[in-house]
Amino acid sequence: MTTIEIQNLKCGGCANTVTKGVQSIDGISEVSVDVETSKVTFHSNTPESIEAVKAKLSRLGYPEVDATNTTLHKAKSFVSCATGKITADS
Numbered sequence: 001m002t003t004i005e006i007q008n009l010k011c012g013g014c015a016n017t018v019t020k021g022v023q024s025i026d027g028i029s030e031v032s033v034d035v036e037t038s039k040v041t042f043h044s045n046t047p048e049s050i051e052a053v054k055a056k057l058s059r060l061g062y063p064e065v066d067a068t069n070t071t072l073h074k075a076k077s078f079v080s081c082a083t084g085k086i087t088a089d090s
Contacts, residue, residue: 002044005065009038021060025052
């Protein structure tokens with residue numbers, strides 16, 4: 001299992017968005033997101049798939065801790081948070 005600590009994770013809506021995004025990557029399974037610790041845990045088949053997860057998280061607005069957290073990341077995570085809440089409530 002691999003665990004990545006991310007930035008901008010605020011709520012269950014965010015977790016829903018992150019989970020769906022990470023699950024969409026080939027070679028990734030058993031995705032779980034802990035909102036309280038801002039950690040994403042998953043099983044990966046290759047080192048390349050771990051890098052794909054990091055890239056996907058950044059594109060979604062949830063960069064890895066110690067990575068640059070730009071205004072664009074924060075804006076994307078805000079929109080992602082709202083969208084995730086709407087999807088979770090549906």
